[in-house]
Amino acid sequence: MDIYPAIDIYNGKAVFLTQGRLEDIKVYGDPLNYALKFAEKFNRMHIVDLNGAFTGRPENLGIIEKIIRETGVFVQVGGGFRTLNDINNALLIGAGSVIIGTKIMDSGFINSINTDFITASMDVIDGNIAINGWKNISKNYIDVYLSLKNKIKRFIYTSIKSDGVFKIDFNKKFWGDEYFIYAGGVSTMEDVKFLEKKGFSGVIVGKAIYEGVFKC
DSSP: OEEEEEEEEEEEEEEEEEEGOGGGGEEOOOHHHHHHHHHHOOOOOEEEEEEHHHHHSSHHHHHHHHHHHHOEEEEOOOOOOOOHHHHHHHHTTTOOOEESSSSGGHHHHHHHHOOGGEEEEEETTTTTEEEETTEEEEHHHHHHHHHHHTOOOEEEEEEGGGGTTTTTOOOOOSSSSSSEESSOOOOOOHHHHHHHTTTTEEEEEEEHTTTTTOOO
C-alpha cells in the first residue's frame, strides 16, 4: 500500500483547507522543509498548487521543482493543470504524474493528450464530482469513471466531506484493475489497512500527518 503525504501550497506556504474552504485555511510553513521531512520516511508525495486550483493555472511550479529536485521521490502534482502546455511543464520539472481534476470532464481534452503520465482526480461529494476548486458540482462519479476507464489507468478518489475531519468515508470498490488512491480523512494505519482491503493501491494523508495524529 503506497502512502502519499500531502503538501498543499498556497501563496508559497504549506497549508491545509478543511473540505477545500479557503476561509478555513491553516498555514504550516515552508513546503520544502516538510517535503524533506516526509522524504525521510516516504518515497512518494502528493503536491497540490492551491493557487492553481482556484485560478486555473499553476502558480507554484518553482517551489514544486525544488521539492522534486531536493527530495528525489516520486511526486504527483495537481492544481490548475488544464492545458497541454502546463502538463508538459510539470513533466519537464520531474513530476511523476500530473493530476487532472476539472478537465477530466472534457472528453476532447482527454482524447488529445498522452494519458500515460496522468492521474484523474475524482473529488466526490454526495455521489457527484466537484470541479473548479470544488466550487461546482458535475456528474455522478461512477459515470465519470466509466467514461475514463479505457483511457486512464491512474485515479484519485477523494471524499470531500471527510477532508480534514479524521474520518474516512468509502463503501465498496467500483473499478477494475486501475491504480486507485484514496484521499479524505485518513488518520491511522487502521484506516490504511481498511482501505487496502477495499481495493485501493494507495492513500493520501494530509492534515493528520501535520498534526501528529498519523503514526506509521
